[in-house]
Amino acid sequence: MNPPPKPHSAATQLPPGSSAAPPDTSIDTRERILAAGAEVIGRKGFNGSGLNEILTLAGVPKGSFYHYFASKEEFGVALIERARDQYLEELKESLYDRKRTPLQRLRAIFTETRNQCQAQGPTVECLIPKLALETATLSEPVHAAVRCVYQQWSAIIAQLIREAQSVGEVDRAQDADRLANVLVMMWEGAAIRMQIDRSIQPLDDFLAFVFDGLLHPRR
Amino acid sequence: MNPPPKPHSAATQLPPGSSAAPPDTSIDTRERILAAGAEVIGRKGFNGSGLNEILTLAGVPKGSFYHYFASKEEFGVALIERARDQYLEELKESLYDRKRTPLQRLRAIFTETRNQCQAQGPTVECLIPKLALETATLSEPVHAAVRCVYQQWSAIIAQLIREAQSVGEVDRAQDADRLANVLVMMWEGAAIRMQIDRSIQPLDDFLAFVFDGLLHPRR
DNA sequence: GCCAAATTAGACCAGTCGTCTAGTGCCGCA
């Protein structure tokens, strides 16, 4: 299975992660808007956040916004792509760590995310699930971006599961794609419950259930 | 615009003995606003929906809104409670059906919900998860109502699991409360995925995974 | 016919997204 089509992203302007920290304004401004947007929209939702608040937080005048983004909707798409890229970047190390077995890697990426949620306190952002639900019937472009992210995410998990199966860590009778979908579903549900209960307990429940029971190497 | 058809309303729960006033128009107006609100907000989200649209759909003048609800926020709380009551009402029959074993009952309530989602088409409402995420950091009263619903829901599932354990349908080594939380999490995740993929496949994946694997009576 | 309660109409202003024009600073080119 091929990775989903990569949409036009900031990569057209500069190679990712090349610059250390130049006080360059142009790229920096766009990024500042995105960072502020992720913060505010992660807290108050897409429709609940006005551009004014986002731009005030970013310290960027309104005129600049529409230089970098055609509309608030397109801004939402950019937000999702940014969140996906950041997340994958964070997990890259664990994902391709050849010193660990596939199942260990699978466990690592969930555990790392859990630890990050804990570090960030009880009001984590969870930007993507939030935008997913809010724009599912509201904005087709944002919805498409969200769907793309989830397919990619499921594919990554499925691949790990297949590797784990090939080394005998996971029962080969399980359908890897369906199992991956179930894991993603469960994880998203846990993330929601974390928001509702304002506790990382659901994430711990997920980890314990999956890695100490469901996929436990010794059966 | 023609007036919206009257929602197929079974007798809504009525505060017992509050007044002898016949519940003709007054309750009906309130209910009409709630029904329209569930429809619109389920589609476009809480912040994405204006009172104007809701009230136009309900055929109720704007001024009346604040006679029945103190604020939009309180309206949100009422919406959640209504959704919960409706849902529990629908499931009541299966929940307490003594002709079925506990595990069969557990399966029935999820299957029924799945069938209803299928009947309602690909854009089901999913009001509660939507409001849950949108208001988690926005409105404390709504958030509290949401949390209450989830706790109740988890407790119901846990009780069913305990009954299933007591008749040997489910492994007694499993902690019923944690298993219940995991099921709820998974179900919510499946509901989200249903919205994203616009398909009930995730619900079917859930059902197959849980009832043909995880909890399958024959091990 | 009258009064109080139930209900409605519509004004209200803060805030929405998006537009627009004027202004700034920086670049290559002469």
Added chain:
DNA sequence: TGCGGCACTAGACGACTGGTCTAATTTGGC
């Protein structure tokens, strides 16, 4: 050194909608 064009900043402005609230109207019991 000066010039012209371009990328970007700056923020006022407009058309509109948001939720809220007060004042007016209807309603119904006496």
